[in-house]
Structure formats: structure tokens, C-alpha cells
Amino acid sequence: MPTYDFPLDALRRYAPVLPEPADFDAFWAETLALARSHELAVELAPIDSGLVAVRTWDVTFSGFDGHRVHAWLHLPAASTEPLPAVVQFQGYGGGRGLAHESILWAAAGYAHLVVDTRGQGSGWSTGDTADPVGSPPAHPGFMTQGILDPHGYYYRRVFVDAVRAVDAVSAHEAVDRSRIAVTGGSQGGGMTLAVAGLVPEIFAALPDVPFLCDFPRAVAITPQAPYTEITHYLKVHRDHEERVFETLSYFDCVTLGRRASAPALFSVGLMDEITPPSTVFAAYNAYGGPKSILVYSYNEHEGGGPFHEQAQVRWLRELLAGGPSV
Secondary structure: OOOOOOOHHHHOOOOOOOOOOOOHHHHHHHHHHHHHOOOOOOEEEEEOOOOOOEEEEEEEEEOHHHOEEEEEEEEEOOOOOOEEEEEEEOOOOOOOOOOOOOOHHHHOOOEEEEEOOOOOOOOOOOOOOOOOOOOOOOOOOOOOOOOOOOOOOHHHHHHHHHHHHHHHHHOOOOEEEEEEEEEEEOHHHHHHHHHHHHOOOOOEEEEEOOOOOOHHHHHHHOOOOOHHHHHHHHHHOHHHHHHHHHHHOOOOHHHHHOOOOOOEEEEEEOOOOOOOHHHHHHHHHHOOOOEEEEEEOOOOOOOOHHHHHHHHHHHHHHHHOOOOOO
């Protein structure tokens, strides 16, 4: 498709003033304290993935309200000392997949935790983590589940699971807990920003074409799902608009990312109809830590694809070596 959002020079200046609830920080502090009142109870079972260069464990840990969350932990087969770790979150509809599917960061020499997303994993890759919490009437998908109350909203559970994934990998003896990075594309990119804002100890963040940013603009201009789930919901529930956007204000990754301090490498595709470039730049421009962004002018939601993966590996390696962080 052609470029449809602001010109690049305007994107670089775009800084919307988004509504921020007065109790935003208290809400998240209370949410994480409640989550951490449950035992993390990490369980690891070694599996045979068929790979010889990577060792893999099937991991479960307690996420939101003690619900069990699944992940894969990959380690380079030859590793003998605590390693930096990369925690990877998934795009919308996907799960952790099969054990051999996502091993890039282990192949690059890191401990690599590939985390399921509750209730997903039947769209484009498999998952094993259920979401046992029900929801009032919602549009099909995940975006409107519990959307009238921030305490019951779906992404409260998802963001807590993501934070607890960092807790889980931090507890592993093979991991250097002072050097943990978080990454993911689309929904996983939004989760990356959320965790960077909620866990000050994060070493680095690599949000790739992040979703869940600047909800007011995204819902207003995006012609593609998943944001259109909210549009369709409001077409039916015309009297819920104020409550919907009040709830979303607690989960906007622009606001969460503003609280981050870790160095970050972003990406954006300027022809992306799923996460509009302006929403990505809203998050980038507000981000609280050192930052850089790679712009893919002719790409849609795939962003830089394998080119960007290569850039991420180089960037994180340089950062860990004490090199440039932006």
C-alpha cells in the first residue's frame, strides 16, 4: 500500500498528549504486588528438540493470579557461565510455537526465553497457555475482553505474565540477571515497552513495530485488525466510548514506555496499516531511556524482517560490550 500516515519529518515530532489516570502508577504497583504474592514456582523439564547446538527446557511459571504460563528456555549447548538473557514476547494470535521454531537469540549466544501469550496460540503459531478468566460481552478477539474495567481487562493479565517471565528467567542459575533484554514484534513489541516501563532492572528493550500504542489515534485511523475489534465493539456499544478509552489509558504503551530507562532499539514500517507509523513514533518519542529507531520506508507490518533481526543482534552485542546504546 502507499504511505498513508504523517510524513517522516512530522512523525519524528509527533508527541500526543495522552490521558494518564491519576492512579496509573498506584494501579500498576498494586497489580504487580498482588502478582508477586503468588509463588513464582518455576518448573523446568528438559526436552529433546532434535537440535544439537541448543539445549531446551519446557518452562512453566506463575503469572497473573498464579495462573500457569508456558515458555521455552533455550541455552547454547556449549554455555558454561551465566549468560545475558533475551525474553521474547509474541505477536497477536501467536504462541511460543514448537521448541525448535524460535532459537535466534540462543544461536547468538544468549539464554533465550520464548514466552506464550495466555489464550492465544491458535492464529499463526501454537501455544499452550490458557486464560481461565471470563469476560463480559466482547467482540471476537482479545482487544475488548473486560474493556470496561482496567482491573478486568485482558492486557492486565498479559502484562503481568510478561513481568513474571522476566522474574522467572532472572531466577535461573544460567542467567546473568543484571543483563536481561526484552523483545517482541507487534503485540510483543507493546509488551516489551510495558515490561521496560514496569521493571526498572531491564538492561535493554527491542520493541519491533510495537502494537498497543496511542490507542486514540490507532482506533481512529487503522483500517486493519486488531484495533478494529475496538471499533466494531463501539459500533454496537455506542454508550461505552468514555469507559473504553479510560480503561485503555492504563495499558497504553506510550505511557508505560515513558517510565522506562533501559536503552531501546525500535523499528517502524512506514506503510504499516496494523500499527500505524504515528503510533509507533508516539511511543518512540515518549520513551524514557536512550533510544534509536530503524525506519523501513517501503515495508508494512513485517517491518525490517530478517534485516532488522540482524540489526538487533548487532545492536545488543555492541551494547553489552559497552558500545553505543543509540
